[in-house]
Amino acid sequence: MIGGLFIYNHKGEVLISRVYRDDIGRNAVDAFRVNVIHARQQVRSPVTNFARTSFFHVKRSNIWLAAVTKQNVNAAMVFEFLYKMCDVMTAYFSKISEENIKNNFVLIYELLDEILDFGYPQNSETGALKTFITQQGIKSQHHTKEEQSQITSQVTGQIGWRREGIKYRRNELFLDVLESVNLLMSPQGQVLSAHVSGRVVMKSYLSGMPECKFGMNDKIVIDKQGKGGTTDDSGKSGKQSIAIDDCTFHQCVRLSKFDSERSISFIPPDGEYELMRYRTTKDIILPFRVIPLVREVGRTKLEVKVVIKSNFKPSLLAQKIEVRIPTPLNTSGVQVICMKGKAKYKASENAIVWKIKRMAGMKESQISAEIELLPTNDKKKWARPPISMNFEVPFAPSGLKVRYLKVFEPKLNYSDHDVIKWVRYIGRSGIYETRC
């Protein structure tokens, strides 16, 4: 189990140090600083091992979070915990920065005491934590004695993520499907690798202890229903079903039911939470196609032409489009011409960055650049790194569709129809690259 947890700033100074077990000494703090933060070569592995001590680290902007252990722990569990910890901290004081950590160090120690016990991860549900860890800005909503006494029973009870007796005048539910699409394409337009990793994030403001059921166009479910015999349904939705490679759920989802019926039913936590995560690799809709054209004119000049084509319904609008065209290391000057958006040569990043605010579907746009080169005596050829792209589109590139989200609350007198539901799809670029 986790023996200790340290938070460092970019200089390697320790901001937070919490040791849970005796086998982790003070020197572990220094070992990580010396061997990872100040290492000569950049350490790329998130897990490092020195002197029979394992260090698991994640980096958030300039802050290093490192979990330390001497035991043979499940690394995935440790990282899951570290990410969760980041989420919790973000929920309490928004951005994780050196400044914020220094300002909230009492809170962080209190949180660490709660979410890790003797190195074993405990309840890290933000909503639940906020009920009893109340520093500074977060005020407890429960002032009465009865309510405070309820906290214990709730946290230790079967449904630790939701307390009883929640009441809303308007029962509302927000559901976001957030996907990031990753692509590597050859210059000829052949897809070398592509996958989508997605999350279903919910915000629920429901009274009582409702039971929810979530349905999507999962291929297995659709196929099963097709066989089941509802004849009119199977023909229509069969085409649009998607194959999910793997998925993980929030702790509130009843896994036994998912295993047997593949239905996702749960009692939701109050407020914001991540219902599930999934990954797909088949039949991905690629929102943009990048067509590069690079021509070397002699030793001192390079001509680049890049065309991007949007590949979705014309009625939809893509936003925050950014194309990054790497330039050779001996670039001495760049001239850019583009029809749409703004393009600029950023010397500090060795790239031309082309930004377009908005772009509708089934359109295309083009940029051309002349790059002047300084002759060098180095015979090394330019490696031609891939052109990368960033964007945001209002649909799910994996093809996922929410079919239903039903709410049952038998005790209180509101039905599924009374709940106001909002569904939103956002597709973002992950690593979206085209070789040139």
Place this chain on the structure above:
Amino acid sequence: MPAVSKGDGMRGLAVFISDIRNCKSKEAEIKRINKELANIRSKFKGDKALDGYSKKKYVCKLLFIFLLGHDIDFGHMEAVNLLSSNKYTEKQIGYLFISVLVNSNSELIRLINNAIKNDLSSRNPTFMCLALHCIANVGSREMAEAFAGEIPRILVAGDTMDSVKQSAALCLLRLYKTSPDLVLMGEWTSRVVHLLNDQHMGVVTAAISLITCLSQKNPDEFKTCVSLAVSRLSRIVSSASTDLQDYTYYFVPAPWLSCKLLRLLQCYPPPEDGAVKGRLVECLETILNKAQEPPKSKKVQHSNAKNAILFEAISLIIHYDSEPNLLVRACNQLGQFLQHRETNLRYLALESMCTLASSEFSHEAVKTHIETVINALKTERDVSVRQRAADLLYAMCDRSNAKQIVAEMLSYLETADYSIREEMVLKVAILAEKYAVDYSWYVDTILNLIRIAGDYVSEEVWYRVIQIVINRDDVQGYAAKTVFEALQAPACHENMVKVGGYILGEFGNLIAGDPRSSPLVQFNLLHSKFHLCSVPTRALLLSAYIKFINLFPETKSTIQEVLRSDSQIRNSDVELQQRAVEYLKLSSIASTDVLATVLEEMPPFPERESSILAKLKKKKGPGAVSNHLLKTRKACLTDIKGISTPSPSADLLGLRAGPPVTAAAPSAGSLLVDVFSEAGVNDDGFLRFVCKNNGVLFENQLLQIGIKSEYRQNLGRMYLFYGNKTSVQFVTFTTTLNVQAKPVEPLIEGGAQVQQVINIECLTDFSDAPLLNIKFRYGGALQNLTLKLPVTINKFFQPTEMASHDFFQRWKQLSLPQQEAQKIFKANHAMDTEVLKAKLLGLGMALLENVDPNPENFVCAGVIQTKAQQVGSLLRLEPNAQAQMYRLTVRSSKDTVSKRLCELLAEQF
């Protein structure tokens, strides 16, 4: 040097550097650098020409970026342009960039060379210096090709400034080190040597480094520098501290120059010219005298400078190794340092003393400090100094103090640092072997060594003990007794078990007479350790067990039981299992005769260089080896001089630390031949073989002759092994024998061994042994050697067992006076019952127990088989422990036989 002009502050560079310093993260730093690089690229690419100042600034920035660890692949051209500038700072930056960044195969090298050439031919000394520094910093082969001819000219030209001369000398030195074939001094030699007379001390200092390096390669050409160096040295040494002004360092005149001069002199033998030599000795004496004077300053720099010269002088004295007076003085001076509170001084003193110890003149003087050194070994806090102390003890060891030193090293070993333990163990092992006067001490020491530091005792060490014990029959009994006692300790090291297993397996019979170490007790003792040992040791023990079966038939059933047990015969280790199965079968199927042949006592090992010594050399690296070899050679040669007639101690010499194979090259040959010619007929080995069939018959620096023989009734076969111990081949190697023998290979390669077989048939009884004449050529000199072959009448004995009354009946039958031969003689060796028994058994007769009414006495019976007849013989040996005398009576059916046997045996006890 021109003053830095006002506009040269290079503010842009300062801003850039402070930007980099202020970067919060590595990524930010990389971004800043990328931006700057793009800026510089666009500036260099830009249409309008840059002025010298901005060029210099950007080149400086590039240099800084390069030093931060980023690749720079442009800007070289601009740097080369800077070389042709007339401003000092611009030129300097250009040269700096080029020395740091230009790789030798660059296309620009021609341009650079051109610029350097221009600067060298300019009359401006600063520019010349810059160019010379650049050549030295790059130091590539191309540079050497381009400028190797030019620089010596600058160096010796009369009108060159002193500072340029210094740079030129050092630059030439650098080029010489990278490509010595290109730097040809030829005509310049004498003029370079005369730089030693230069007015300017700096020039002399620089030149002397060059001369030292050059003279190491071709000492003859630079021979003239010796007298110049001596006179320069004497001028410095005799000068007062105020004479040399700038070159006086804390009251010491020109310490660096003095050290370099002394080091240069170490490249040459002592000067032959009496006057020069006298002057040099005077200098050295002055230096030694100065060390005695009270210090002129309390500052550490003063004493450092003074001692640096002193140590260099001492190493020169050691190098000459010809002035006993100076050597002894140096030794005394070092002796003072041994107790100095400065750790470095103690270290250096010990180190220099190590070399002093190898000089014959100062060896005795070094030995007087033994107490201090031992004390240093025990109390010194710094481990490296302790290590030196151990080295010195090793170096100063000789026969007179070996026991003390070995004892001290052994006692230190218990507390020694882990890092030096293994080396200490090797050293103790070597010293013990080298200076062993009596081998029981050697055995004791090594067993002690194993007991104290078993983990650090390498295989070689215990192999060596066993080799020595096997080759020397006079310690075998003692060794067996000692290991037996050592094994009785409740916890003993595995190496001890190995030695014990081997020795008891071979010589357990020698102590079996004592009921406390009866065969069964020995076996049980060994077997009690068996289960705690590793597989190789167990394998060795199994072999020891089967040897026990041969030595002591009474243990057979017990040992077979052990071998038969599941843990042996079904052992998961293949080696152990195979041994168990094979030994079990061997012991149950083979007859006693076969067993005795198969499990015969191991033949003596051929003498070779001690493997331990080889290991120590390997550890020490080549430098130490030559030193050590030199020493052993000296020791060996003096020993050979000392021994005029072959005596038992000559044999000891042969066994000692391994005669240095390489040292015995032809040069040493002439000395060795003397030993040969003096030897005449060598029968020293002969007598040892009366009771023994295998062993080393003869050995000297060149040749070793081993014997292995077997006899049955009146027939015998003898194998002679001629081992060439040198690295040179023996030519026309012939042996002639007055018995028929197969011819032997006429050539023995260096280090090789050839074998010769001689078949022997005893026709009738005899008293003269056959003579073996060996002739061969070694390094041109003809070597001639005559040896008595150890074929004696007793070899043809057939043992006869008989009861008490039978014996006395026959004894009485042989009562004719001529049939009896009797001798009363003094004991040569200790009167050990077990040893006596072993010897009598080796004689070939049957040893009859419980026959003589006096249990102290030994009686034996046997029949000598010759072709013509059989001669029955009876023997009675009465030891008198008080008087250390023996009475030996031999009766046999033939009078000549009795007489001969009596003569032979009288020499044995």
